[in-house]
Amino acid sequence: xxxxxxxxxxxxxxxxxxxAYVRITDRSWHHGILEGEVAAGDFAWxxxxxxxxxDLAIEPSHGRALIQEPLGRFLEKWDYQLExxxxxxxxxxxxx
Numbered sequence: 001x002x003x004x005x006x007x008x009x010x011x012x013x014x015x016x017x018x019x020a021y022v023r024i025t026d027r028s029w030h031h032g033i034l035e036g037e038v039a040a041g042d043f044a045w046x047x048x049x050x051x052x053x054x055d056l057a058i059e060p061s062h063g064r065a066l067i068q069e070p071l072g073r074f075l076e077k078w079d080y081q082l083e084x085x086x087x088x089x090x091x092x093x094x095x096x
Contacts, residue, residue: 015093020070022088034082038071040092049075067092 020040027034032052038045043063049056049072056072058064070092075082082088 018092019089020067020074020092022071022074022082022090024082024084024086024088027082027084034075034079036082038067040067043067047071051075051079 018040020038022036022038024034024036026036032050034049034051036047038047038058043066045058045060045064045067047056047058056068056075058068058071070090074088074090078088
């Protein structure tokens, strides 16, 4: 599954496109948790989303600000379709 967010323009320059790759490792509807891994550019993180509390934890902290918002939007939009063991991707327009 690939999602392309609208082009963002800063000044007269378009931001570069980067693909983020997401792997869902665990999901518990009972506990309200979705866990996985995400990688973009040279960065890789693990995340835990407590969707009932709208809390997205991402580790390690290095580069977290680059992925927090786009990953959160991706998870909110596709949460019911994301399955453990599934591989997904979405496009980010940002300097990574």
